Amino acid sequence: MRQVTVLGSCGAFPEPGRACSGFAVDWNGYRVVLDLGYATLPRLLRHWPDGAVDAVVITHEHPDHCVDLHGLFRMRFYGQPAGPRLPLFCPPGVLDRLSGLEPDVDLRTVFDLHPLPGSYRVGPFDLTGLSLPHFVPNAGIRLVADGIVVAYSGDTGPTPALAELGRDADLFIVEATDHDGESGRSRRNLMTSTEAGLWARRAGARRLMLTHFWPGNDRAAAVAAAQAEFEGAVLAAQEGLAVMLGIPAN
Numbered sequence: 001m002r003q004v005t006v007l008g009s010c011g012a013f014p015e016p017g018r019a020c021s022g023f024a025v026d027w028n029g030y031r032v033v034l035d036l037g038y039a040t041l042p043r044l045l046r047h048w049p050d051g052a053v054d055a056v057v058i059t060h061e062h063p064d065h066c067v068d069l070h071g072l073f074r075m076r077f078y079g080q081p082a083g084p085r086l087p088l089f090c091p092p093g094v095l096d097r098l099s100g101l102e103p104d105v106d107l108r109t110v111f112d113l114h115p116l117p118g119s120y121r122v123g124p125f126d127l128t129g130l131s132l133p134h135f136v137p138n139a140g141i142r143l144v145a146d147g148i149v150v151a152y153s154g155d156t157g158p159t160p161a162l163a164e165l166g167r168d169a170d171l172f173i174v175e176a177t178d179h180d181g182e183s184g185r186s187r188r189n190l191m192t193s194t195e196a197g198l199w200a201r202r203a204g205a206r207r208l209m210l211t212h213f214w215p216g217n218d219r220a221a222a223v224a225a226a227q228a229e230f231e232g233a234v235l236a237a238q239e240g241l242a243v244m245l246g247i248p249a250n
């Protein structure tokens with residue numbers, strides 16, 4: 001099985017019944033989770049009942065992307081204290097945030113830390129973390145296995161690096177925060193759904209999945225705005241949505 005399952009699709013804070021950023025990537029039994037924002041951990045446990053993930057990737061230190069990593073830490077620390085360390089790929093600020101919640105414990109007893117940006121071999125994947133513009137260091141993630149590319153922006157402003165990150169991606173997961181007034185700011189750290197479509201087109205991606213919707217946004221309108229820029233399939237991330245990877249378009 002090769003698929004991406006959406007754990008959460010909201011930016012900033014969750015809507016009722018939803019969660020913040022998180023994606024579970026299954027690749028023939030190898031399990032990678034991309035981001036663990038508010039309320040994603042119970043959904044991760046529903047998807048992988050024992051929480052047995054092979055690697056965790058966190059794009060940046062904001063809590064809507066990493067706070068439930070703390071819950072996963074506690075599962076490992078209290079529930080599986082003798083287990084192997086879990087590979088964690090993230091900018092250094094992520095562990096600093098978690099340390100504030102768990103000041104008396106060395107988090108590296110649970111996590112085997114690999115800093116981003118950087119490039120690594122992770123199970124079947126070549127993982128590349130590229131620096132993208134945000135309020136804090138943010139690493140966009142590119143995973144390649146068997147020539148199939150999955151890419152994920154985390155949070156970002158518009159930048160040519162997005163075309164590199166999502167180059168020829170089978171699935172390009174791009175933030176479409178659509179926060180009021182965002183496109184008028186002098187320094188851009190978030191995007192509109194129109195910009196998400198534009199950068200997916202410039203990347204030559206096959207499919208675009210919009211995510212990180214500001215709570216209350218009209219998601220159908222976001223898809224329509226992205227479709228005006230991008231000719232491939234446009235999906236809206238939705239909790240529980242599973243997208244198969246590497247299958248021919250129909």
Ligand SMILES: [Zn+2]
Pocket residue numbers: 011012021062064065155212
């Ligand atoms: Zn965010």
